[in-house]
Amino acid sequence: MKVVVARFAAVGPSSFHGLAEHLESGFIGLKFSILSSLAVKKVLMVTINNLFSSINIRGVDFPNRIVVPPMCQYSAHKGLMNNWHLQHLTQMGLSGAGLVMIESTAVEEIGRITNHCVGLYDDDCKNSIKTILDEVKKLSLPSTK
Numbered sequence: 001m002k003v004v005v006a007r008f009a010a011v012g013p014s015s016f017h018g019l020a021e022h023l024e025s026g027f028i029g030l031k032f033s034i035l036s037s038l039a040v041k042k043v044l045m046v047t048i049n050n051l052f053s054s055i056n057i058r059g060v061d062f063p064n065r066i067v068v069p070p071m072c073q074y075s076a077h078k079g080l081m082n083n084w085h086l087q088h089l090t091q092m093g094l095s096g097a098g099l100v101m102i103e104s105t106a107v108e109e110i111g112r113i114t115n116h117c118v119g120l121y122d123d124d125c126k127n128s129i130k131t132i133l134d135e136v137k138k139l140s141l142p143s144t145k
Contacts, residue, residue: 052065079125103118
């Protein structure tokens with residue numbers, strides 16, 4: 001079994017300090033030193049073998065355990081998705097990830113982070129999301145959810 005080990009150490013002002021890689025006895029070791037104002041140490045271990053294995057969650061089959069998280073794009077106009085979202089989400093859909101999530105979506109116009117965030121507060125917003133996602137599904141890898 002191969003394991004990726006990443007160690008994050010927060011010890012000072014906010015900045016990225018260094019990256020070291022080394023391979024030994026079937027393990028891949030990644031050490032990150034992150035300097036920030038919080039004195040927190042975390043160890044993260046992920047098994048590579050499981051990362052690429054399929055999984056079923058509540059009746060939905062995923063080809064792997066790679067997930068593209070929601071990312072704010074700040075590219076909507078009046079809360080509506082547009083060609084930028086089509087391009088971005090299609091690229092993510094072709095990445096090979098098992099699951100791609102759309103960006104955070106405000107359920108009220110006043111709840112958007114900026115004026116350029118996606119909304120789901122009226123029929124126009126709903127229709128723009130449906131149009132983009134229908135097209136993204138056609139263009140993405142068949143196994144991507």
